Amino acid sequence: MSEAYRLGGWGMIPTTIAGFILVMCAWRFALRPSRDRLPVVLWLGALVGLTSTLGFVTGVIKSFIASGQLSPNDALGAVIIGTGESAVNLGLGLALCIIATIGVIVGHARRPAAGAQLVDPL
Secondary structure, three states, X not given: OHHHXXXXXXXXXXXXXXXXXXXXXXXXXXXXXXXXXXXXXHHHHHHHHHHHHXXXXXXXXXXXXXHOOOOHHHHHHHHHHHHHHHHHHHHHHXXXXXXXXXXXXXXXXXXXXXXXXXXXXX
């Protein structure tokens, strides 16, 4: 895992922070489903998507800038490797969003249907 953080660079930090908050809020919704908690989960999901995309884009920009100083034969390899390293940010963001989505699905499954009333069996 530390290798992934080394490859992904600084963009992994805001993605991890926002992602952990997203996962906590999503699983909090799973434990106590309430419609008022969903907007926070949705916006945090968007934030994780944006931070991971930002990390990817800045990594690709850095790869292109650094490859400009290399010979044409070496530049292509540097761009390919740099783009692959930058994609680690997207992978982390997607993984965190998947874990959070599972929490939201569990919360929806536990929510009583609209209009349903609890009936006392006694």
